[in-house]
Amino acid sequence: MDIRVLVAYATKYGATAEIAEKIGELLRQAGLQADVLPAENASDLTPYGAVVLGSAVYVGKWRGEAAKFLEANEKALARLPVWLFSSGPTGEGDAVELMKGWSFPEAQQNVADRIGPRDIVILHGALDSKKLSLPEKLIIKGVKAPMGDFRDWDAIASWAAAIAEALKKEG
Numbered sequence: 001m002d003i004r005v006l007v008a009y010a011t012k013y014g015a016t017a018e019i020a021e022k023i024g025e026l027l028r029q030a031g032l033q034a035d036v037l038p039a040e041n042a043s044d045l046t047p048y049g050a051v052v053l054g055s056a057v058y059v060g061k062w063r064g065e066a067a068k069f070l071e072a073n074e075k076a077l078a079r080l081p082v083w084l085f086s087s088g089p090t091g092e093g094d095a096v097e098l099m100k101g102w103s104f105p106e107a108q109q110n111v112a113d114r115i116g117p118r119d120i121v122i123l124h125g126a127l128d129s130k131k132l133s134l135p136e137k138l139i140i141k142g143v144k145a146p147m148g149d150f151r152d153w154d155a156i157a158s159w160a161a162a163i164a165e166a167l168k169k170e171g
């Protein structure tokens, strides 16, 4: 399988980086090549036949590095199969329902529309109170988001499997 996939991510505290690493690992197990890189370090898309991009969500927004990556590489991404994920909601239950209507950062909606991703998903995130600043703890208290690691590794694995399946069909 010749397709080389870039899995780019933007993280503040590491939870999204670990999701991206997992996706990369699963794509490799499925027989694809995959490089997992922080979005700010991924500038040259020429080696890649597909891109997965994910960002942690902070107060309804993507991290700047992911937003910049999407905007700076719009033309190249529009020609490639692209999958996007946001990681954020904590708590039990469906990730989409936990987001209460939020599906993608508004500021990047137009560029995403022009790129035409194969899929855009929301994945559960993780909150570690020991890592957060006091203002961040207050924000979290205000929105009553539960602390803890709610990442759904099964959901991540099925999403990665769907990506691998789609790429192998095109392969």
Ligand SMILES: Cc1cc2nc3c(=O)[nH]c(=O)nc-3n(C[C@H](O)[C@H](O)[C@H](O)COP(=O)(O)O)c2cc1C
Binding pocket: 010, 011, 012, 013, 014, 015, 016, 017, 056, 057, 058, 059, 060, 061, 087, 088, 089, 090, 099, 124, 125, 126, 127, 132, 135, 136, 137, 139, 140
């Ligand atoms: C200050 C703050 C604001 C957040 N805002 C949101 C939000 O608007 N929507 C959401 O789903 N998650 C929100 N989160 C949860 C994070 O997205 C979640 O903890 C994510 O897994 C963090 O990823 P990271 O470790 O890669 O930075 C927020 C977390 C913090 C600390």
